[in-house]
Amino acid sequence: MATEWKAEHFKGAHLNVGIIGCGYVGLPLGLRFAEAGHRVIGFDVDKSKVEMLNRGDSYIQHIPAAKIRQYTASKHFSASSEFSRLGEMDAVIICVPTPLDERREPDLSYVRATAEAIAPHMQRGQLIVLESTTYPGTTEELVLPILERSGMKCPITHGPDAENIPTDFFLAFSPEREDPGNKQYGLAQIPKVVGGTNPPSGRAAAALYAQVVSRVVPVSSTRAAEMAKLLENIFRCVNIALVNELKQLGLRMGIDIWEVIDAAATKPFGFMPFYPGPGLGGHCIPVDPYYLSWKAREYDFSTRFIELAGEINTAMPYHVVDSIAEALNSRRKSLNGSRILVLGVAYKKDVDDLRESPSLKIMELLTARGAEVDYNDPYFPQLHKMRHYDYSQKRSKPLDTKTLASFDCVVIATDHTSYDYAAIVESSNLIVDTRNATRRLLRHRERIVLC
Ligand SMILES: NC(=O)c1ccc[n+]([C@@H]2O[C@H](COP(=O)([O-])OP(=O)(O)OC[C@H]3O[C@@H](n4cnc5c(N)ncnc54)[C@H](O)[C@@H]3O)[C@@H](O)[C@H]2O)c1
Numbered sequence: 001m002a003t004e005w006k007a008e009h010f011k012g013a014h015l016n017v018g019i020i021g022c023g024y025v026g027l028p029l030g031l032r033f034a035e036a037g038h039r040v041i042g043f044d045v046d047k048s049k050v051e052m053l054n055r056g057d058s059y060i061q062h063i064p065a066a067k068i069r070q071y072t073a074s075k076h077f078s079a080s081s082e083f084s085r086l087g088e089m090d091a092v093i094i095c096v097p098t099p100l101d102e103r104r105e106p107d108l109s110y111v112r113a114t115a116e117a118i119a120p121h122m123q124r125g126q127l128i129v130l131e132s133t134t135y136p137g138t139t140e141e142l143v144l145p146i147l148e149r150s151g152m153k154c155p156i157t158h159g160p161d162a163e164n165i166p167t168d169f170f171l172a173f174s175p176e177r178e179d180p181g182n183k184q185y186g187l188a189q190i191p192k193v194v195g196g197t198n199p200p201s202g203r204a205a206a207a208l209y210a211q212v213v214s215r216v217v218p219v220s221s222t223r224a225a226e227m228a229k230l231l232e233n234i235f236r237c238v239n240i241a242l243v244n245e246l247k248q249l250g251l252r253m254g255i256d257i258w259e260v261i262d263a264a265a266t267k268p269f270g271f272m273p274f275y276p277g278p279g280l281g282g283h284c285i286p287v288d289p290y291y292l293s294w295k296a297r298e299y300d301f302s303t304r305f306i307e308l309a310g311e312i313n314t315a316m317p318y319h320v321v322d323s324i325a326e327a328l329n330s331r332r333k334s335l336n337g338s339r340i341l342v343l344g345v346a347y348k349k350d351v352d353d354l355r356e357s358p359s360l361k362i363m364e365l366l367t368a369r370g371a372e373v374d375y376n377d378p379y380f381p382q383l384h385k386m387r388h389y390d391y392s393q394k395r396s397k398p399l400d401t402k403t404l405a406s407f408d409c410v411v412i413a414t415d416h417t418s419y420d421y422a423a424i425v426e427s428s429n430l431i432v433d434t435r436n437a438t439r440r441l442l443r444h445r446e447r448i449v450l451c
Contacts, residue, residue, distance in 0.1 A: 005125035007170065007204035010091065013037055015208070018089035020114050022049055022079060024283070024353070025131060025176040026095030027060060031067060032187050032212045034076035042079040043086070053079035061352035061379065062181060087121040091129065091208050094118075094143075095176065098132045099287060106135060106291050108142060115146035122150040127170040127204045130222075133229050133288050135295035139173040139222035140197060147171065157198045158220055164200065171197040172205035173222035175229030181351045191215040195225030233288040234306060239274040240285070241309035244316055247276035251451065258436040278413050278434040279316035279358030281347025286313070286356045317361040321369065323451035324409055324432050331430060333408055336370030341397060341407040343424070344414020345377045352379040359413040360389050374407070378418055401427040412437050 015038045019030040022042040030042045044050050052059055056069035071077035086092055096110040111132055118128060128147060130139050140156055148154065152168035174194045179185065192213045196202025206216045219225050243261065250257035257276060265273040280286040289310065293303040325335040347357035354360065359375070366373045374397045375383070383391035397403055399419075404410060404427035412421075415437035422441055425431055431438065431448045438448050 005090070007200045007207060009125065010127060010204045010207035011210070014039065015090040016041070016088055017208075018043055018086055018092040020044075020092065020094045020117075021096035021110075021132075022046075022053060023095065023097070024060060024180055025178050026093070027053075027063060028178065028187055029093065029095065029131070029176070029212075030077060031063070031071060034071040034074075036212050038076065038211075040071075040077045041085060041089070042077065043081065043083060044079060045081060047081055050079040050081050053077075060180075083117045084121055086118055087123055089126065091127040092118060093129045093131055095131045097283070098134050098291070099283075100290055104290055106294055108134065108138065111138065112142060112146065115143045119147055119149050122147060122152060122169060124152060124168055125170075127172070127201070127208060129172045129174050129205050129208075131174055131176045133175060133233070133284060133291070134226060135230070135291040136223040136226040137295065138226060139171060144171055144197060154197050154201065162199050165198050167198055167200050170201040170204040171222075172201045173225040174205055174209060175225060175232075177229075177232070180353060181348070188212065189214055191217050193217045193219055193225050193228050195219040195222045197222055227292075230288055230292045233284050234292065234309075236274070237280065237285050237289050237313065238305050238309040239272070240276070240280060241312040243274045243276045244279075245312050248319065256436075256450075258439060275435075277316070277358070278320045278362060280313040281355070281357040281359075282353065283355045317358045317365060320358075320362050320411070320413075320432070320434055320451055321365040323449065324366070324411060325369070327430055327432055327449040327451075328409060334370075335366070337372070338408040339372045339374070339406065340366050341404070341410045342366075342373065342375040343377070343410060343412050343419065344416055345375050345383065346379050346414050346416070349415050350417055354380065354383075354386075357414075360386070360391070362411065362413060363391070364389060377414070378416060399424065404428045 017033045017038045017040045019026045020043045022044040030040045034040045042053060053068060056065055056072050058065040058068055094114050096114050099107050101107040130143055154167045154169050154171045155165055157165050172194055174192055177190045192209045194205045194209060194216055196205055202218055206218050210216050247257040261273050264271050289306040293306045296303045328335055328338055342359055342363055345354050345357055345359040347354060363373050376397050376399055381396050383394040385392045409430045409432060410428040412433045412435055415435040421438050425438060425441055425444050425447060433448055433450050
C-alpha cells in the first residue's frame, strides 16, 4: 500500500512505475525506466502482448527481444493485465492510442477507459502522467474528473502562490516524442516537456523523468505541454504539405524539387528541409492536427493552416495514382487491367508500421480503377484486415527478375534502405518513383517517372 509522498519522492531510486499501453511508445519507455533501475510493470489490455513480454519476446521490430529478456530476467520489467496492481505503483504513465473516429473527430475512448481503470486503485501521493497525444485540456477536463471519483483531489492551480498547494495525488501531461527507427535520437537523448495540473504535480513529473532523459523542460500547465506536442506535429504536417504542393508545381515546370530542397538546405540558418512523398502516414502527423482543429471549434476558431495542409496531403495518393495512369498511358496502356506492384507498405522507410500508410490508400485507388495490385515489403510478408482496408489475401511478392518483369508498373511508395534500386529498375518495365529513391541511378532513366 502506498503512503503519502511529496514531489521529491520521485527523485528516488527503485520506484514502482506502471506503464499503461505497451505499444510503440509505452514499451520503450518502460524498458528505459527498467534500465534506470526502477521496477516496471507494463499494463496492457492485449493479453497476447502481455504473454509475449513475460516470455521475453518482442513484437516491435526495432526493440530487440534480448533487451526485454534482460529486464524480465533481472525482475525490473514484467507485464500484466491485472489493473488492480496499479495500486502498487508510485507512478503510472498512460501511453494508450488517441486515434480519430469515422467522422475524423478525436476518439478519446482509450484514454477515458484507462482513467476509469486507474481510479478505483488510486493511492494518496501517486503520480499519474498522460503521454498520449491529445488536444489542450484533455488532462484537466477528461482525466482529472475521472481520477477524482476516487474521492481524492488534485487542484488546478498555477503560479508562485501555488508552489506548495496541498494535493492528494499528482497529475501531469508529458508528450511522447518517440521517432521509431531514428538511430540518432533515442528516448534518453530527447528532452521531455512536462506540465503539471499544479506546481507540485509538475515537480513530481519532472523529478521522475529527469531519471531517464537528459533534459526535462518544465512548462506552466498541462495545456501548454499538450499544445507543445501539437505544435511540433502541425509544423511537420504544414511543411510537408508545402513541399508536396511545390513538388507538383516543380513537375509541371520541369524543376526537380529534391534538388531544390537540397540546395536550399545548405543555408546554415532559417531553413529546415522537408521532403515530399506519396502522402502522410504514421499514427501522429496525419491524425494529431485534427485534435486541435476539433478543439478550436469550441472557441469559434478555424485552424486554416491545418485544414489546407490536410487537403494537400490527403490529395497526394490521388496524385500518385493519376501519375501512374499517365505514365501507363504514354506507353499505350490503360490503368484498367494493368498489373501494378507497390514497393513498401510501411508508412516510412525501415519501419514495420503501416498505420495510416498512404500505400494502403494508393492500393485501394488503383484497385478501384481496375488495376491488378500486388505489393512487396520486407517488413510485411503478409497483410491483414485493418480498420479501413481488408488486405488479408495479400502476400509480399518476391523481387526477382521474372516477377518484376511481369508487372506493367512498379511504384516506389516507401524507400526502404534494403531495396536494391538499380536491380529493381534493371528488371522493371516502368517505375513510378514517389520518393526520388532512384536519384543516383544513371541507367534506364527513360523507365523512371518521378511523381
Ligand atoms: N508511435 C509513435 O511514434 C508516437 C510518437 C509520439 C506520440 N505517440 C502517441 O502515443 C500514444 C500511443 O501511441 P502508440 O504508437 O504507442 O500506440 P500503440 O497502438 O502502439 O500502443 C498502444 C497500446 O495500448 C494498449 N491499450 C489500448 N487500450 C488500453 C487500455 N484501456 N488499457 C491498457 N492498454 C491499452 C494497446 O493494446 C496497445 O498495446 C498515442 O497517443 C500516440 O499519438 C506515438
